[in-house]
Amino acid sequence: DQQVKQNSPSLSVQEGRISILNCDYTNSMFDYFLWYKKYPAEGPTFLISISSIKDKNEDGRFTVFLNKSAKHLSLHIVPSQPGDSAVYFCAASSPTSTDKLIFGTGTRLQVFP
Amino acid sequence: DSGVTQTPKHLITATGQRVTLRCSPRSGDLSVYWYQQSLDQGLQFLIQYYNGEERAKGNILERFSAQQFPDLHSELNLSSLELGDSALYFCASSAGQGLNVAFFGQGTRLTVV
Numbered sequence: 084d085q086q087v088k089q090n091s092p093s094l095s096v097q098e099g100r101i102s103i104l105n106c107d108y109t110n111s112m113f114d115y116f117l118w119y120k121k122y123p124a125e126g127p128t129f130l131i132s133i134s135s136i137k138d139k140n141e142d143g144r145f146t147v148f149l150n151k152s153a154k155h156l157s158l159h160i161v162p163s164q165p166g167d168s169a170v171y172f173c174a175a176s177s178p179t180s181t182d183k184l185i186f187g188t189g190t191r192l193q194v195f196p
Numbered sequence: 197d198s199g200v201t202q203t204p205k206h207l208i209t210a211t212g213q214r215v216t217l218r219c220s221p222r223s224g225d226l227s228v229y230w231y232q233q234s235l236d237q238g239l240q241f242l243i244q245y246y247n248g249e250e251r252a253k254g255n256i257l258e259r260f261s262a263q264q265f266p267d268l269h270s271e272l273n274l275s276s277l278e279l280g281d282s283a284l285y286f287c288a289s290s291a292g293q294g295l296n297v298a299f300f301g302q303g304t305r306l307t308v309v
Contacts, residue, residue: 115296117297117298119300124302124303124305125302125303126198126200126286126288126300126301126302126303127239127286127300128198128300129297129298129299132297172238172239174239176296182227182290182292182296183229183241183244183251183252183254184229184241184288184298185241186231186238186239186240186241187238188237188238189237189238
């Protein structure tokens with residue numbers, strides 16, 4: 084039972100344009116959502132998070148949007164840079180229970196010049 | 197540098213053998229999580245410890261076990277290894293309370309031959 088889903092395994096975007104990565108979840112108990120970036124042979128690196136009381140959180144070029152009614156979140160990267168090329172994982176947790184993170188399967192982003 | 201240290205980085209062993217993976221969390225973090233990533237797939241949650249006690253269990257095989265010691269470092273023990281256990285094993289740590297960001301180590305790549 085995949086509680087966190089990233090339906091696009093890959094995304095290719097031109098440098099300078101917007102990258103939009105999507106994530107859906109099924110468990111309505113999730114109330115904290117995070118995005119991680121992962122380069123090959125390295126551990127995931129935390130990017131940005133959002134709690135369920137908000138619908139948007141911004142940090143520089145990265146913005147996460149949360150639509151609770153649709154159980155959907157997205158990560159926007161503007162402008163995209165070649166160094167953003169990596170695998171992006173969304174994760175969700177329910178801190179009121181055990182706070183473990185449940186991850187999606189990841190989206191490989193490639194930013195080309 | 198996330199502050200989470202995993203050793204060893206690489207491990208090659210034969211089927212049927214037993215190995216121990218070690219994780220030192222970030223200073224002050226009480227929660228340790230173990231994740232498995234097979235063949236560029238998503239991160240599968242295995243188990244979580246908080247301040248020495250097991251807090252949550254995921255899809256961890258009975259052949260696998262873990263513990264967290266009084267100094268908060270953790271070990272993941274994998275026994276009767278099979279070819280399918282070959283994967284990247286990540287450790288993460290967090291403060292363990294409230295809306296947590298988990299920080300990941302560089303991972304241990306286990307190859308079972």
